[in-house]
Amino acid sequence: MWTRFIDAHLHLQDSRYGDQVDLVIDKARKSGVCSMFCNASKEKDWPIILDLSAQYPWIIPFLGIHPWYAQTTTKDWETRLYDSLSLCEYGAGIGETGLDKARPQEFEQQIALLEVHLDIALDLGLPVSLHCVRCWGKLIEILERRAALYKLPTVMIHSFNGSLESMKRLTRLGCYISFSSWIADPEHIKLRETFLETPLELVLLETDAPDQINPALADQEDLITSYNEPTLITAIYRAAAYQRGLHIENFAEQIWQNATVFANRALIR
Template sequence: MNAKPRLLLDAHVHLQNESFGDDLDEVLCRAAEAGVRYLLCNGSSEEDWPSVLDLSQRYPAIIPSLGLHPWYMAQRSDRWLATLENLVRSVPCGVGEIGLDHWQTPRDDAAQEEVFAAQLNLARHLKRPATIHCLRAWGRLIEILDSQPPLPAGFLLHAYSGPAELIERLVERNAWFSFSANILHENHKRVRQTIACVPADRLMLESDAPFMPPPQDRCPDSFRRSGENIRNEPAILPLVLAEAARLRSQPPEELAAALSDNARRFLSVLIER
């Protein structure tokens, strides 16, 4: 029996961002050359949902996920949830980026939780994978997840920054954990330690492009720079994979095989195996 081909997923991108407006084809070519086969592109607001869907129609490698991020919920329309449901039903599509953010100020925690819970219900009802953003709200996230039925298609904790002690409990709720180029920064000590605690069958990698760039001295020459600012790209994933393997004391090929299997399982309702 032939082995399945390796499938490297960039588990979280924002390719609808205007910074990719004039060279997305080149960015995607560099991603493909780096071995990235699929990219889970997350919409964050009603404004960018159509752009994400348009990209997914134009580029087969882009898988759409649509949600209302806590940073943009104040601008939501009265029909935001109905619009979201109609769009998610219309195509193979995840639900996200959604979540809780207690770093942002000022904020409305009650409204955040109402919007978040509504989108969890949508993901559960439609059996779609969810992508969750969580900053400084891990205790409340656990309480909300524990108060609701499980999500049958699971959920991805994007750029996981929570404590290692929560990992087992979150896995019991069908969680997956994604890590970005943050692990390439020596001063991000906690996240560099935490990645070693995630079960291999629950791990993902992401670029969060154009955000969360690598350190200046580890940035590929092809990435755009403006002074000290770097536009991140999915092509960063081989560097993230190599560092993840080193931090986990795991052979890179073994980790790559696990990530490939994880991508197939997590995306099983959105792509053909």
């Protein structure tokens, strides 16, 4: 069986890749990475990501405002986001957005932006990639309230590092849980336990490249750059499949099927 991998969250537009981004993408492709969900952090990322997606159709554009950059939004940003997403003929999503208590001075603005992102996702029928740090209760409260009032868009919690109880509340809402390389680290015992308890049909895997390079992860000897790269998703898959006691081919195919709801028609191009 041909094993195909998908990186559910990364940032190929990041300036740290510079003029090596095409080499990074090519190496990942040769490693069996057949799709990548490329997430924006701020508005100036949007055209770069759309250009990458046009050049490489297997790169799915996710456009939005990261909570760290909530203060950078300018008038009518939401209209420009709506219009940019409406132009995507195939797969697209919203992200990354969310909440981060590490930036408490902007927290109310983060909440307001998150609500707008979720409204646009629902209106356009697009999935959302959510960031959450130190405020799981508030994020889940917002999602539960919206689920009770109308419905939720398809939601991925990226680079999950919350508690077992948070995972259970999120998956009861139908949210997908994306794990990064830290599940390969034996010191992250509670996270690994939560990964094993997460329903397999709601699991995704990601690198969050170029961030989150993890010394515990294999296959780092021949990277193009000194940063995390999407080619390392294959090592995350192997570690995750081993922990689950599953053959890598069957495990990877299940993750691929999980991810199709985020890619719309793009994966069948």
